[in-house]
Amino acid sequence: MKKLSIEQRKFLLKKCQINPLNIVQYPPIALSLGNMVLKTSRGNEVVKVPIGTYGNFSFVQAPPKAKKTFFISLLSAAYLGDNHFSGDIKGNRNGKSIIHFDTEQSEFHCSRVFRRAVDMSGITENYYTFALRELNYFERIQIIEQSLNQIENVGLIIIDGIADLVSDVNDLEQSNLCVQHLMKWTAEYNCHIVTVIHSNFNTSKPTGHLGSFLEKKCETQIELEVNTVHNDRVNVSCKRSRGFPFEKFSFKVNKIGLPEVIGDDYDVLKDFKSNSKKA
Numbered sequence: 001m002k003k004l005s006i007e008q009r010k011f012l013l014k015k016c017q018i019n020p021l022n023i024v025q026y027p028p029i030a031l032s033l034g035n036m037v038l039k040t041s042r043g044n045e046v047v048k049v050p051i052g053t054y055g056n057f058s059f060v061q062a063p064p065k066a067k068k069t070f071f072i073s074l075l076s077a078a079y080l081g082d083n084h085f086s087g088d089i090k091g092n093r094n095g096k097s098i099i100h101f102d103t104e105q106s107e108f109h110c111s112r113v114f115r116r117a118v119d120m121s122g123i124t125e126n127y128y129t130f131a132l133r134e135l136n137y138f139e140r141i142q143i144i145e146q147s148l149n150q151i152e153n154v155g156l157i158i159i160d161g162i163a164d165l166v167s168d169v170n171d172l173e174q175s176n177l178c179v180q181h182l183m184k185w186t187a188e189y190n191c192h193i194v195t196v197i198h199s200n201f202n203t204s205k206p207t208g209h210l211g212s213f214l215e216k217k218c219e220t221q222i223e224l225e226v227n228t229v230h231n232d233r234v235n236v237s238c239k240r241s242r243g244f245p246f247e248k249f250s251f252k253v254n255k256i257g258l259p260e261v262i263g264d265d266y267d268v269l270k271d272f273k274s275n276s277k278k279a
Contacts, residue, residue, distance in 0.1 A: 027053040030192035033246040057193035061206040062224035070259040077120035085120045087261030096155025097126040103164035161196040169208030179213040
């Protein structure tokens, strides 16, 4: 690692200094889910519940075949514009660009995923999509950086999935550096990043050291689970949040292959008892 000069140290020290007396505004929300009443010294205030704010990153974790990519389509469509598929998930876009990277699928499957968000929102403006499967992990990081330098006014970045930005999710140095990139990009470009990682088999932990670093540094950790009674539904919950956690909800893939929010999270035990009585 290259040693900093005295001048560089002084510059960074000044840049990182925070005056504790300054009033720092709550960061603008990139993606939200519903509202809540917040009690303040000025009285009750209705505020949006953030999924993610500008200048931070969140990640989605789920076991295989839990429709992670379909959930990403819900978020992408919500950020592109209001639509009935995304339910109460709302984007605070204000003309900003969205960049969507897929790291593992073929061109055909990537195209189908990217088109899904367009079909749901009816919007194509400033929606930039890239398939990075043919690149190695080091090249993928460089291409993401190049896109941020090249595309103006970036608001939301989707990276599906982050494990392909390292050669090994259990490599401590690479995993740490990868998450450092996320923190640097979100701070430098004041954007929000949503990324995706698998859960470990039969646990609720995200995969490897990379997953552990994501847990420590993220703003919001989102967990997907296939509903144990209605297996066509996926339950979405906020596992961890630096702010107010959003309420659980579910989504399904409809008859024309588009994901749609179908309301609150289903009580599996309640459904089981109901079905037992009917039997």
